[in-house]
Amino acid sequence: MAAKELPLSKDFFKGFWKENPVTVQLLGLCPTLAVTNTAINGFAMGMATTFVVVSASTLVSIIKRLVPRQVRIATYIVIIASFVTMADLFLAAQFPAISKALGPYVPLIVVNCLILGRSEAYASKHPVHRAFLDALGMGLGFTWVLVLLGIIREVLGFGSIFSLKMFGDWFTPWIVMILPPGAFFTLGIIVGVINYITGKEGSETTCH
Template structure:
């Protein structure tokens, strides 16, 4: 039961993007297309899961004085693997994401889960926490990418969906579009959460 709880919290209740506003650099920078958001989310998911498991395994052998540097070395190792894998098999996406893949090393989501959770819990819980947070981060970036791509280009994952008469709203694939889309989604989700809270309190 606890393992399921650790997984599901990252999908919504503690969602890194929509609830905690973590990892905003890649969230705002690479979500101008759905495929970019999905690719960045999956790369982050891979790094988060692998680093959390390793840190949970070796946490008792790491001296407190070098805890954070040790975590960063572990995280950087898996970021390098993810970057090289994408460069080998998905070079076009890797070029688009560019510097933001190496910057996963300093993503506060990754280091935050390593420090706050993986270093204080058994491996099985660290794994489920990382999976939940990673999947939550991935669906959030993909949703942002879908909305921005539909409004800015009239397509989803490169497939035209809006028809020939649609006039793209170019602003949505530009940096201001990221802030506009995220702000609207945060407003909707916050209103939905408040409504559910008020309904629960009434009952």
């Protein structure tokens, strides 16, 4: 396999920029748009997703020879749903406020195409340590975009950053930024700017 020739660091770092799950592959857009009204929510969602994608990819890679081909997708989904349940219970027990703010979007990590995509396209074909690094890179790549989106929307929409007030009384918050339209605008502009920097002509989602 050609991928074996790649250094391990490539497996890890490709998720940050070159194959970033949000800005390049446009995967997992539901949580990206839904919970990034503040930076801390974006961070929490990113971390929860990273936990699930790393655990699921590692486990899928360990059991890849035991799973019959016909039922592999169903198996992966059950594995993912189990890890999501753990993440959900953990958040509810340790960080009730964040768990409440994220609401049903935590269980919706189950259907984040990013996670199933990594299990199917990468972890099921590669050794454990590579699957782990790949998933960790993708998870952190997902997290930084969510935090960036959260920071932009929080600064413009609330005038604060990680709940610390940034401006004086002269600042009028742009309410639209914390409402649904603000999420669409911000992500559209971020993807556009990144396409402009990398010289790419437009982008399409690889998931339906």
